[in-house]
Amino acid sequence: MKSNHLTDQEIQEFLFGKSTISKDTNDHINSCKECESKIANYKTITESIKAVSNPSFDFDLSGMVMEKLITKKQRTKLSWHLIFSFVLGLISFAIIIVCINFIFAKTNLLEYIKNGIDSFTVIIFSVSLMIGIVHAIEILYRHKKLINIINAK
Amino acid sequence: MSKPVRISDERGVVDRILQGDKKSFSLIIKATENLVAQILFKMVRNEDDRKDLAQDVYLKAYNNLSGFKFESKLSTWIAQIAYNLSINYLNKRKPESIPDKFNDYNNDEEIISDLSVENKSTYDQVEKKIYGEELKQILEKEIDKLSPVYKTLITLFHNEEMSYEEISIVTQLPEGTVKNYLFRARRILKNNLLKKYNSGDL
Numbered sequence: 082m083k084s085n086h087l088t089d090q091e092i093q094e095f096l097f098g099k100s101t102i103s104k105d106t107n108d109h110i111n112s113c114k115e116c117e118s119k120i121a122n123y124k125t126i127t128e129s130i131k132a133v134s135n136p137s138f139d140f141d142l143s144g145m146v147m148e149k150l151i152t153k154k155q156r157t158k159l160s161w162h163l164i165f166s167f168v169l170g171l172i173s174f175a176i177i178i179v180c181i182n183f184i185f186a187k188t189n190l191l192e193y194i195k196n197g198i199d200s201f202t203v204i205i206f207s208v209s210l211m212i213g214i215v216h217a218i219e220i221l222y223r224h225k226k227l228i229n230i231i232n233a234k
Numbered sequence: 235m236s237k238p239v240r241i242s243d244e245r246g247v248v249d250r251i252l253q254g255d256k257k258s259f260s261l262i263i264k265a266t267e268n269l270v271a272q273i274l275f276k277m278v279r280n281e282d283d284r285k286d287l288a289q290d291v292y293l294k295a296y297n298n299l300s301g302f303k304f305e306s307k308l309s310t311w312i313a314q315i316a317y318n319l320s321i322n323y324l325n326k327r328k329p330e331s332i333p334d335k336f337n338d339y340n341n342d343e344e345i346i347s348d349l350s351v352e353n354k355s356t357y358d359q360v361e362k363k364i365y366g367e368e369l370k371q372i373l374e375k376e377i378d379k380l381s382p383v384y385k386t387l388i389t390l391f392h393n394e395e396m397s398y399e400e401i402s403i404v405t406q407l408p409e410g411t412v413k414n415y416l417f418r419a420r421r422i423l424k425n426n427l428l429k430k431y432n433s434g435d436l
Contacts, residue, residue, distance in 0.1 A: 089424075093417050097391075126424055129369045130377070130392045135268065136275035138288060143263040146292040150256050 174209030276385040277320035384419035
């Protein structure tokens with residue numbers, strides 16, 4: 082049988098470690114009041130640690146995080162929507178303008194391309210660009226309004 | 235506080251989120267927020283900072299979810315993020331708030347020398363005199379006096395019942411160091427309680 086008292090380290094290893102203790106140590110624990118008492122104290126302390134109430138957040142963490150994630154989603158969706166609308170708008174206007182101009186030119190397609198873009202085309206392009214910008218500003222304004230609504234909730 | 239949720243199919247939930255079902259992420263938050271709270275309450279004293287960090291933990295987890303390889307439990311991975319963010323916070327805020335293991339050790343040794351030889355009757359008396367609610371309150375105060383890392387280790391091991399291996403993943407400390415720190419933390423707690431008893435505070 083082990084004659085010396087167990088050290089703190091041995092006691093903790095016995096209580097919380099995975100390793101098994103030797104028969105000598107086990108016999109000593111069973112016959113030594115001092116070591117038994119030390120073990121009991123560690124047990125009391127650890128049981129009390131478990132009994133200490135667990136802290137918790139006093140706010141809706143899930144709600145706050147999800148709100149941030151949804152806002153982020155809206156932003157991404159809107160910025161993509163904004164670029165897509167703007168480009169699509171410009172392309173549509175450009176096609177319409179070229180078609181109109183081509184009809185009014187009363188010429189064949191090859192000749193029309195050869196003559197290049199005339200001043201009328203430039204004017205119509207500028208107007209369509211202006212319309213595109215106004216459209217983009219409106220989308221931005223709507224997006225900002227939506228974000229404000231989300232943040233206010 | 236919302237009731238903790240248990241996720242039986244972590245892989246399924248993560249897959250759903252990665253496919254765009256952001257709402258499923260709230261399941262992960264509800265399942266792990268108590269563990270995150272345990273870490274943040276032990277590491278960060280300031281309430282507002284704790285609130286910000288708690289949100290950062292999950293935003294970071296969401297952004298890095300595709301990188302989670304299921305090599306550990308999802309909760310362990312999130313606990314690791316919480317621990318890392320807390321350590322970064324402590325480093326930025328006040329370098330000395332990170333525990334100095336040698337200071338703790340000296341303190342520990344000092345207590346031991348104060349007590350000289352632990353007499354056996356003291357143990358029995360302490361156990362009888364301070365237990366139940368009283369001991370819980372005293373322990374709560376004593377735990378609070380420990381360094382943030384020691385407090386966190388004690389909580390993860392005894393309250394969250396994490397294994398040494400899991401704690402090692404969370405803290406990125408070698409398993410031997412985790413065991414050693416836990417040993418010291420428990421011994422400090424025990425010795426402080428005995429010291430308190432001997433000085434007649436109890």
